[in-house]
Amino acid sequence: MDRAFTLILMGCFLISVSSAPVKKTQNVDIYSFHISSTVTSRYATTTITSRVANKLNKSQEILFEVKIPKNAFISKFRMIIEGKSYDGVVKEKAEAQQQYTQAVSRGQSAGLIKSVGRTLEEFKTSVTVAALSKVTFELTYEELLKRRLGKYELLINAQPMQTVADFKMDVHIHEKTGISFLEVKGDLSTDDLANAIKTTRADKDAWVTFYPTRDQQTKCKTCDETGLNGDLLITYDVQRQNPNGEMTVSNGYFVHSFAPSDVSRIPKNVVFIIDRSGSMHGRKMEQTRSALLRILSDLGENDHFGLITFDSKIDLWKRELLKATQANLEDAKAFAKKITDRGATDINAAVLEGVNMIKQHPREGTTSILILLTDGDPTSGETNKEKITGNVKEAIGSKFPLYCLGFGYDVNFDFLSKMSLENNGVARRIYEDSDADLQLQGFYDEVAVPLLTDIQLNYIGVSNLTQTSFNLYFNGSEIVVSGQITDNSVESVTTEIIAISKGSKVTYRDTVTAKDVSDVQPEHEHFLERLWAYLTVKQLLDRQVLLKGPEKEAAKKEALNLSLKYQFVTPLSSMVVTKPQEDQAEVADKPREGEAPHRPTAHRPASPGFRLLSDAGLKPFDPQMGPVLYGHLSPGLIGQMRPGLHGERGRLLVPDPLPTLSSVHMTMVDPPSDDTDGFDMDATDSDDIPEIAFAYPTQSAPAVRFLLPADGQPKPLCFDVALPYKLKLLQDSASGFSMNGESVASNNGFHQIIIRYKTNHHLTINTNSISYHDGQNNVQYLWGQEPTQHAQEGIYLILRGNEFDVTMGNIRVVILLHKKNSDAFLWPAIWQQPKGVTLSGILGKANISYAEIQGSNTSTLKIMDKEIMVSLADVTDYRYTSAPVVRCWLVPFEAVMNGEISDFAVTQL
Ligand SMILES: *[C@@H]1O[C@H](CO)[C@@H](O)[C@H](O)[C@H]1NC(C)=O
Ligand SMILES: *[C@@H]1O[C@H](CO)[C@@H](O)[C@H](O)[C@H]1NC(C)=O
Ligand SMILES: *[C@@H]1O[C@H](CO)[C@@H](O)[C@H](O)[C@H]1NC(C)=O
Ligand SMILES: *[C@@H]1O[C@H](CO)[C@@H](O)[C@H](O)[C@H]1NC(C)=O
Ligand SMILES: *[C@@H]1O[C@H](CO)[C@@H](O)[C@H](O)[C@H]1NC(C)=O
Ligand SMILES: CC(=O)N[C@H]1CO[C@H](CO)[C@@H](O)[C@@H]1O
Numbered sequence: 001m002d003r004a005f006t007l008i009l010m011g012c013f014l015i016s017v018s019s020a021p022v023k024k025t026q027n028v029d030i031y032s033f034h035i036s037s038t039v040t041s042r043y044a045t046t047t048i049t050s051r052v053a054n055k056l057n058k059s060q061e062i063l064f065e066v067k068i069p070k071n072a073f074i075s076k077f078r079m080i081i082e083g084k085s086y087d088g089v090v091k092e093k094a095e096a097q098q099q100y101t102q103a104v105s106r107g108q109s110a111g112l113i114k115s116v117g118r119t120l121e122e123f124k125t126s127v128t129v130a131a132l133s134k135v136t137f138e139l140t141y142e143e144l145l146k147r148r149l150g151k152y153e154l155l156i157n158a159q160p161m162q163t164v165a166d167f168k169m170d171v172h173i174h175e176k177t178g179i180s181f182l183e184v185k186g187d188l189s190t191d192d193l194a195n196a197i198k199t200t201r202a203d204k205d206a207w208v209t210f211y212p213t214r215d216q217q218t219k220c221k222t223c224d225e226t227g228l229n230g231d232l233l234i235t236y237d238v239q240r241q242n243p244n245g246e247m248t249v250s251n252g253y254f255v256h257s258f259a260p261s262d263v264s265r266i267p268k269n270v271v272f273i274i275d276r277s278g279s280m281h282g283r284k285m286e287q288t289r290s291a292l293l294r295i296l297s298d299l300g301e302n303d304h305f306g307l308i309t310f311d312s313k314i315d316l317w318k319r320e321l322l323k324a325t326q327a328n329l330e331d332a333k334a335f336a337k338k339i340t341d342r343g344a345t346d347i348n349a350a351v352l353e354g355v356n357m358i359k360q361h362p363r364e365g366t367t368s369i370l371i372l373l374t375d376g377d378p379t380s381g382e383t384n385k386e387k388i389t390g391n392v393k394e395a396i397g398s399k400f401p402l403y404c405l406g407f408g409y410d411v412n413f414d415f416l417s418k419m420s421l422e423n424n425g426v427a428r429r430i431y432e433d434s435d436a437d438l439q440l441q442g443f444y445d446e447v448a449v450p451l452l453t454d455i456q457l458n459y460i461g462v463s464n465l466t467q468t469s470f471n472l473y474f475n476g477s478e479i480v481v482s483g484q485i486t487d488n489s490v491e492s493v494t495t496e497i498i499a500i501s502k503g504s505k506v507t508y509r510d511t512v513t514a515k516d517v518s519d520v521q522p523e524h525e526h527f528l529e530r531l532w533a534y535l536t537v538k539q540l541l542d543r544q545v546l547l548k549g550p551e552k553e554a555a556k557k558e559a560l561n562l563s564l565k566y567q568f569v570t571p572l573s574s575m576v577v578t579k580p581q582e583d584q585a586e587v588a589d590k591p592r593e594g595e596a597p598h599r600p601t602a603h604r605p606a607s608p609g610f611r612l613l614s615d616a617g618l619k620p621f622d623p624q625m626g627p628v629l630y631g632h633l634s635p636g637l638i639g640q641m642r643p644g645l646h647g648e649r650g651r652l653l654v655p656d657p658l659p660t661l662s663s664v665h666m667t668m669v670d671p672p673s674d675d676t677d678g679f680d681m682d683a684t685d686s687d688d689i690p691e692i693a694f695a696y697p698t699q700s701a702p703a704v705r706f707l708l709p710a711d712g713q714p715k716p717l718c719f720d721v722a723l724p725y726k727l728k729l730l731q732d733s734a735s736g737f738s739m740n741g742e743s744v745a746s747n748n749g750f751h752q753i754i755i756r757y758k759t760n761h762h763l764t765i766n767t768n769s770i771s772y773h774d775g776q777n778n779v780q781y782l783w784g785q786e787p788t789q790h791a792q793e794g795i796y797l798i799l800r801g802n803e804f805d806v807t808m809g810n811i812r813v814v815i816l817l818h819k820k821n822s823d824a825f826l827w828p829a830i831w832q833q834p835k836g837v838t839l840s841g842i843l844g845k846a847n848i849s850y851a852e853i854q855g856s857n858t859s860t861l862k863i864m865d866k867e868i869m870v871s872l873a874d875v876t877d878y879r880y881t882s883a884p885v886v887r888c889w890l891v892p893f894e895a896v897m898n899g900e901i902s903d904f905a906v907t908q909l
Pocket of ligand 4: 554561
């Protein structure tokens with residue numbers, strides 16, 4: 001038994017993630033750290049410049065590590081060393097991967113950019129700098145700020161990793177219609193740093209500077225001696241005098257922003273489809289209930305609504321949509337309060353029911369919205385994701401949008417994204433955290449007030465437009481269209497917006513001068529072209545999810561072309577970071593949103609993985625445990641653990657029925673890579689992967705793992721036996737031999753073993769001593785005493801060190817004393833099975849033969865003519881003093897032992 005497999009922590013859920021400690025380097029001086037951000041017409045370009053000196057008189061590796069918003073594209077990276085520039089070059093992903101296979105195979109690309117938390121990505125690289133030399137790192141990223149709930153947010157993270165003599169953050173916002181409000185928030189905007197932050201405002205411009213002293217850099221709430229660590233969040237909105245929207249033209253490109261707020265609200269029909277499958281158990285369910293209660297309170301009185309909860313079954317609050325009257329709301333809240341988790345996940349049936357509900361209640365002058373909240377894969381009813389998306393698309397028929405909220409990290413976000421995009425909606429992640437209810441409510445708030453539907457924007461004299469038709473416009477958001485001016489000599493551009501407001505058509509028409517009116521700084525003169533490229537690439541990336549065949553390829557190609565032309569690091573491109581040492585080039589890839597965050601990747605040893613079948617048959621346990629996700633895995637499988645974000649609790653998938661193990665110790669696994677039903681994962685066992693130790697309480701007791709030798713087979717088998725048990729270990733009725741053992745819950749093996757032979761011989765072995773009674777005399781030995789022998793009437797007892805060798809008649813067993821940490825336990829070994837004897841008991845099984853079933857990646861074995869699902873596990877072979885750990889196929893007890901564990905139990909030793 002490996003100690004790791006028997007960590008016994010009943011009643012508490014424990015996760016400890018140990019990652020490599022951050023190396024502190026006093027020999028590196030970041031003498032200057034500047035962040036400069038310019039926002040013009042919501043297009044933000046941010047450059048981080050870090051100047052670092054190697055103070056050692058020998059060369060050393062210097063690290064550059066910064067965090068940038070997920071929505072942004074990196075567009076430039078440069079290192080300047082000894083007067084020479086090394087610029088990152090954006091290439092097609094496949095080409096970069098191929099060209100730098102060496103870098104890729106060293107696993108360096110994996111870590112260069114990774115997703116951290118909800119909104120940020122981390123960019124990290126390093127370079128070797130000569131003795132007493134300097135290096136300058138410069139990273140630029142760009143993003144179009146999106147209006148949500150009436151404001152734009154510019155998030156800037158600062159974490160230089162040490163205090164910096166010359167730290168500066170400069171933000172300049174230029175909005176030609178004027179800035180209506182501006183606020184500086186974030187965890188760096190605290191009282192301690194208040195006088196380091198200065199905000200200056202003019203009509204169209206705002207400047208925010210943040211120049212903390214070295215002293216201040218250690219004093220903010222989230223900072224320590226390693227300096228600043230936090231965000232500055234600048235939120236603002238702009239004036240909107242022109243109801244037709246705002247047109248900005250520069251260098252042959254334009255952007256048109258349209259966000260009316262003086263339109264009357266359209267009554268809506270909204271159906272909430274809530275996943276209450278077992279995986280929603282605990283805090284997720286609570287948060288969903290509490291968000292739902294608040295959302296219900298926020299419904300407008302002209303809104304109609306419906307509530308559907310689903311697992312493998314579907315429950316409706318009411319068959320039809322009802323008006324949000326006080327009485328109905330009270331009734332719905334009572335329903336919401338009673339939602340409890342259970343069962344599997346039938347997304348298909350639930351969404352189709354929601355669509356049906358809406359379709360059966362058409363109302364003039366209203367708009368309909370479907371909101372699906374789920375935390376897992378479809379596991380019941382129709383589970384083929386392609387079929388589901390097809391069914392849903394056909395049922396909705398583009399008549400109203402479907403928004404999908406993916407709760408937690410075990411959702412298949414690609415699937416939800418696709419389903420939303422196909423139905424004019426968007427998918428949003430809800431992060432499993434204490435504020436999940438607020439995230440849910442925040443999302444609802446964004447879609448709470450529809451103002452216009454079927455919006456079409458038309459322009460004359462322009463080309464290469466980004467998206468121009470939109471299903472819905474919500475108060476607090478913004479419609480943005482960008483394009484190129486066909487003829488630079490034209491004096492004006494005509495805009496026309498046609499939309500439906502409460503059932504009647506409205507038109508907005510405007511003619512604006514096409515002359516360059518923007519007073520942007522020269523270094524940003526191309527910002528509109530870049531804004532156009534950014535928006536075009538983003539929309540193409542979304543679109544290609546929906547397309548097929550040549551159209552998909554064309555969209556991809558176009559997005560790639562623009563990524564290369566504008567040097568954006570997008571999901572289709574990679575940045576090759578070159579270094580003074582040729583062979584040290586690295587490849588930076590943008591993580592996809594569907595990917596789990598911040599997970600170390602390393603080489604995958606060729607070990608068969610385990611397979612997640614479904615989350616059917618979910619088994620809730622301690623409700624105080626909070627959000628834990630369970631899954632149904634192959635029999636005998638331990639479960640899958642996913643790390644939490646930023647100290648959030650991780651999640652664990654365990655089999656149902658729970659295995660007899662109480663806890664496991666496993667290394668992290670790579671995230672599932674595709675959206676097949678279920679997925680295979682390889683357990684990795686590289687040294688540099690942090691290990692997660694976790695334990696979960698089970699109704700079943702902890703277990704001892706036995707090894708079952710399988711001569712001539714590739715791997716031995718192993719099985720678990722729950723503890724505590726008094727077990728029949730070995731019996732030979734013909735000769736009157738029996739050996740029983742008893743274990744206590746905190747042991748890896750046995751604390752007492754009793755051997756009987758014929759009627760008079762009796763051996764009692766515990767972890768301190770051995771006593772032998774032959775019917776008349778008593779002999780006592782102590783473990784560790786001088787080597788001793790005893791021989792008489794076919795009985796040989798030999799004690800050497802930690803081995804006690806017992807031969808009685810034709811049976812020979814060796815009892816070993818193992819010490820692990822402070823625990824001592826006994827382990828019985830049968831090195832040689834006696835010939836021509838039928839033995840019973842747990843150790844009575846001679847070697848067993850099995851066949852690995854071909855083609856199934858050997859997770860199915862044929863044992864005694866039965867096909868058995870197995871998983872790969874480790875077992876410590878306590879039959880030897882050295883206790884080697886060996887890999888084995890973990891099989892259910894019944895599969896190899898011709899009986900249940902209780903058949904091997906004895907009431908008395
Ligand atoms: C590095 O500095 C140490 C102490 O200042 C000195 O003894 C040593 O010679 C220096 N080495 C080099 C290569 O300059
Ligand atoms: C839209 O939002 C703005 C600002 O939040 C508010 O003043 C306005 O009344 C809202 N419009 C409607 C129709 O609710
Ligand atoms: C539109 O884009 C295409 C290809 O990207 C380009 O060839 C064309 O010149 C662009 N149109 C204008 C008006 O610039
Ligand atoms: C992409 O760019 C290449 C060369 O720059 C050009 O040959 C190709 O036509 C472009 N493709 C598209 C779809 O614009
Ligand atoms: C174990 O099983 C294999 C295959 O059935 C057989 O060849 C071998 O002799 C067996 N060994 C013992 C010790 O029974
Ligand atoms: C023997 C066998 O079926 N091997 C398969 C294991 O799985 C990989 C990836 O799914 C296949 O490529 C192998 O053929």
